[in-house]
Amino acid sequence: MTRSTKAGRIALKQGATIAATFLGLVLVTFLIGRVMPLDPVTAAVGPDVSQEIYDAVKEEMGLNKPLLIQLLDYIGQVLRGDFGVSFSTNQPVIRDIARVFPATVELAAAGVLIGTLIGVPLGVLAAVKRGTAIDGAVRVVTLVGHSAPVFWKGLILLVVFYAALDWANGPGRLSVYYEGVVPTRTGLIVIDAILAREWDVMRDALGHLALPAFSLGYGAAAYIGRMTRSFMLDQLRQEYVSVARVKGLSEFRVVFTEVLPNCAVQLVTTIALTFGLLLEGAVLTETVFAWPGLGQYMTKAMFNADMNAVLGGTLVIGVIFVALNLGSDLLYRILDPRTRT
Amino acid sequence: MNLKFASPLAIAVALSTGIPALHAETPSDTFVIVREISSIAEWDPAVSQILDVALINGDVYDSLVGFDPRNPDTLGGMLAESWSVSEDGMTITFKMREGVTFHSGNPVTSADPLFSFRRLMLIGREPSSNMRALGYSAENIDDYLSAPDPQTFVMKLPNKLAPTMVINMLTSSAFSVVDSELVKSHEVDGDFGAKWLSGRADGEASAGSGPFMIDTFRPQSLVMLSANEDYWRFKPAMKRVIYRHVPEAGTQRLLIEKGDADLAFNITATDAAAMAGAEGVKVEYRPSKKILYFGFNRMIEPFDDPRVVKAMRYLVDYEGLSNSIMKDIGTVHQTFVPAGFLGAVTETPFSLAVEKAKALLAEAGYPDGFEFTFTAYNRKPEMDLATSFQATAAQAGVKVDVVNAPVSQTIPLYRDQKLQALQLSYTAGYLDPNATASKFTFNPGAMPGADREAKWPSEMTYRLGWYPEDLSEKTAAAAQELDETKRTKMYEELQKAAWEDSPFVFLFQATQQLAMRDNVEGVFYDTRGSSFASVTKK
16 A cells, blocks of 8 residues: 555545544534523523514524424534524624634633643652652642632732732733724734734733733643653653663753653643643633633523524534644654654 | 744743733723623614613613703703603604714704614514504504604604603613614615614724714623714713623722722622722712512412412511622612602512411411422522522421522523512613503503413513403503603502512612722713713813
């Protein structure tokens, strides 16, 4: 078999898996949406409307049709690139997602970056100093990160660093006086400000991003730290570590040039999955920090039985996970030579 | 382009070291409001009448009549300079104010209210219930509304109605006057421009003539209004009014205390009390048009017996709730007409009286109490009201199974008469007792000659299966009474009669807490309406 046919088969197989994943996602979300005891018609028209108007809107929304027809209609619509209109916002779902998703990406990226920068060194330290007071201290720090309620953590950060110390800006993505200063290009305000060379806006946006990103990043650091520790411990037990030490390599070099690179593959998966989870939208963090992201959007849509928005959002999240999986697969190949054959 | 700042390392360093914050008071010509505004979806006043939309549209659109926010003591002409009522009370003629223009520059003429009221009726969405209450229908509207010349708008009434009530109704957001020329130019398939006006996008013109125009709308995030420099009444002191969606109450409090916002709507009672002493902050309490109530289904046992419902009235700890859960957010109010409205009865004859309740239950054949399902809104303070009721009802042997559910789940069941008992609130649409009387003591199905089998899911009385023939007729008569003294008395009697037979138990009139910076003056917000056009910052 030639290399190109093999690659073609792999691509085909992957393509089929992705298509099946999306179909499954649509199917499950659609059915859950239809069996939930929420009424999209009432949510759309209000509680006090007459029966005639209620019936007319129900007809208009296509909810009188059999479930299977509704599902097929929806799939047909999505294949044409039309995700419908969200009645929670009265805007096309695509436009809504284009607005809220960059906010989430900005927050999740900063969060996972902080999580990695704190989590990995902490994990390495805990593994190397296993059983010592340092290991204990790291465990306490990560335990707090894991178990402290997000809501509480967010408010504490606001009270201390925004209200009392004035080190960071408050809730929202920008201060009011910077609203509308920078044209939207990527939707990531920090990047848009840089592109527009508006440094004040960039500083303001970073000042707003700091606390929610740290709030998320701390939680992520706790997870990444614990995983790093366990990956490191696995590696430290291996024979090659003893060999390296016997050869007279300094402990620093053993850890950072021998052991840590061997954890890279697993770490990449962990970090990618953490990023994926953060991209789903951190509802509580977004709520405390008035961050208009995907989490708040989806939650509101779900309570309103706004199925177009819920389905659209779910598909976006599906795409993210598939893309992250493919991305980390690709990284494996780069990081681990054994996977290349 | 210098992109080195974008490097992750630079961002990380910036984040980890903390950015020197750029804090300042909000700009002196900008009014920043923090509020939960995620429900705003449709902007058209003929399509949506949810509170957030009505609040903002109140500053974007003018009505024929309304209150001057600088001196809201008397109801006066807005787009109508004056009006006259025919002797029989069946025709109201409005003389339009000259020289007023819409935000687009189009002049305001009598063609505009005519177009606005017609489309309100013919679009037929929730706000059109106001037109139906006046006796209009899609079929008869053209026979009764006319604009004989650009300065005259004539409203003939299909049924006899108290002209004061009609004028009061015209202050509600449903009767906002839209720019007919502009809206018509966006009409698609006979939709009266509703699709365009409802789903507004950034940068689109506002179709009103009010003190502010909508500049920016980012759903579930931000609404930015800019001042209408040519506003006919006065030039607003604020150049911009910004509504920021801040869902969390604690966050709203921090923003006010730091001076990053001027007015917060959703702080908790505890926060409000704590904030009252904070530097630079003041908290004001304004009555609202919202009434909180319990409802018991007359079609489901044991509430088919009015004595059982009356027993429930004695099983609510009004005083205890008033000093705890409802402290500063509501006052005990036991009738459906909010205080401040014509004919409102503010007596509170009911208090927690377990023995009285037990006696009534024994009389009705339930000496050992009973068990029932009580559906309550899944948010505060509603959930807490239900829990308190559960505890007090238990004292009379009544077991209350509380089900907390979102409104989107509750309303369909309520409309279908399927709820045994519930807790909900109702906000009067306009400043007249008929706004609530028509909902709580009137059932169209109970009127003489009405079809008893017909469905009226928009009516609260129908939803609880209550067909009060006498009270329905009396409610209709009160709406028609031309003599104001007599009319007042009729509403007072209606409210007292409802205590005996009604399946509704009224508990509280909600209070709106306004947490503000102490340099803010001139906020108009109470049962009469709201506006930020008169706001100044010292």
